[in-house]
Amino acid sequence: MDNGTEDDLDPAVERVRRDLAALGADEDSAPDVPPEVTARVITALRAEPAHAVRTTPLRRLQVIGMVVGLGAVVAGAIVGVTMLGRPEAPRFPVGPTAEKITVDRPAAIPLPDPQVIALLSQAPDYGPLADPQRRGSCLGGLGYPPGTTVLGAQPLDMHGQPAVLMLLPGETPETVVAVVVEPGCNGAHTGLLAKSSVTRT
Amino acid sequence: MGTFGTVGEGEEQRTDSELLAAHVAGEQYAFEELFRRHHRQLYRLAQLTSRNPDDAADALQDAMLSAHRTAPAFRHDAAVSSWLYRIVVNACLDRLRRNKTRPTTTLLDDTCHSGDPMPRVDTAIVVERALMRLPVEQRAAVVAVDMQGYSVVETARMLGIAEGTVKSRCSRARRKLAQSLDYFAMEGTAAASSSSNPPVMDTG
Numbered sequence: 451m452d453n454g455t456e457d458d459l460d461p462a463v464e465r466v467r468r469d470l471a472a473l474g475a476d477e478d479s480a481p482d483v484p485p486e487v488t489a490r491v492i493t494a495l496r497a498e499p500a501h502a503v504r505t506t507p508l509r510r511l512q513v514i515g516m517v518v519g520l521g522a523v524v525a526g527a528i529v530g531v532t533m534l535g536r537p538e539a540p541r542f543p544v545g546p547t548a549e550k551i552t553v554d555r556p557a558a559i560p561l562p563d564p565q566v567i568a569l570l571s572q573a574p575d576y577g578p579l580a581d582p583q584r585r586g587s588c589l590g591g592l593g594y595p596p597g598t599t600v601l602g603a604q605p606l607d608m609h610g611q612p613a614v615l616m617l618l619p620g621e622t623p624e625t626v627v628a629v630v631v632e633p634g635c636n637g638a639h640t641g642l643l644a645k646s647s648v649t650r651t
Numbered sequence: 652m653g654t655f656g657t658v659g660e661g662e663e664q665r666t667d668s669e670l671l672a673a674h675v676a677g678e679q680y681a682f683e684e685l686f687r688r689h690h691r692q693l694y695r696l697a698q699l700t701s702r703n704p705d706d707a708a709d710a711l712q713d714a715m716l717s718a719h720r721t722a723p724a725f726r727h728d729a730a731v732s733s734w735l736y737r738i739v740v741n742a743c744l745d746r747l748r749r750n751k752t753r754p755t756t757t758l759l760d761d762t763c764h765s766g767d768p769m770p771r772v773d774t775a776i777v778v779e780r781a782l783m784r785l786p787v788e789q790r791a792a793v794v795a796v797d798m799q800g801y802s803v804v805e806t807a808r809m810l811g812i813a814e815g816t817v818k819s820r821c822s823r824a825r826r827k828l829a830q831s832l833d834y835f836a837m838e839g840t841a842a843a844s845s846s847s848n849p850p851v852m853d854t855g
Contacts, residue, residue, distance in 0.1 A: 462834035463825045467797045469778045474798035479775035480691035487708045491715050498719050500677045587800030593730035636800030640729045
């Protein structure tokens, strides 16, 4: 009786798994589709209404949105008039300035850039993505082709949850793309937590 | 992300994300263009996880209609193509789960690459042909787990079978593939494979 443990250690089986993972993202080798199959799908798609013309459910939502929006405007006007009428200038608690809350990255990588770049000169530590098939599936889900070189990697915490940071080739030789994904990242669900482009120093 | 789409040969083409966004915004033929861009791989996945070509075509159509309707909910946390692949595989696995007792028609490799008598060394083609020779139950399990990266738990739930059954089907499928692809001999593990399992070839 086969069991998973034997499979995991067998190089031939591991090769099969790698080839299957590559096949899952290899569009170039996919065979032609029978014309009648393509035609029937296209016909079915064209019979579907476009999203913008589905007015009935949207109308209700639009009304709700308008009510909420008008309420916010009215409340804001009331507050504004009230504040203008106060004898003293309002005191607001000291908080972050616009400069501080403005972020350069769409989602913050929980490592400063120098530490991210330092990973390029270290052996990658893939943590829970050590399995090449899983890692390849994860990269495929992120949109990278099979065989993409991971330039660096390190497990880390993201908002108190375990995650994996990987460095991938950027659009220019001077940049690398840093992605942070959940440990269970795979082609079906990457669990992308953060992504940023970092310039090599 | 805008870099995950395919690049046209001549003119600059929109990325997959841009096409999907255009579709959600109401552009009539944007989703059709997206489907045409990936339809070969999508149909390949449908064939690999279906009992017969008719089921594959039905599941592909159902999946594309589902994707067309649910596109506004796509979170862009994965490549658009990966999202489409998942919807197709999900549709096929669901169909297998609902029709467990139906007879299977093994998809012969000739139906996949008909009219191609030339021997090819392209690994992808060879692997695909070997996959097509597996029973659909093993094929679906190994496609879900090894090709699409689903967990054993997810695959078991989608197929309506026990996790142990998924594991055993994957294990048998992998070993049969390794055997038919001659990987045991290539990797020098022929002695280990022959001692634990006598070679068994599924011919259809």
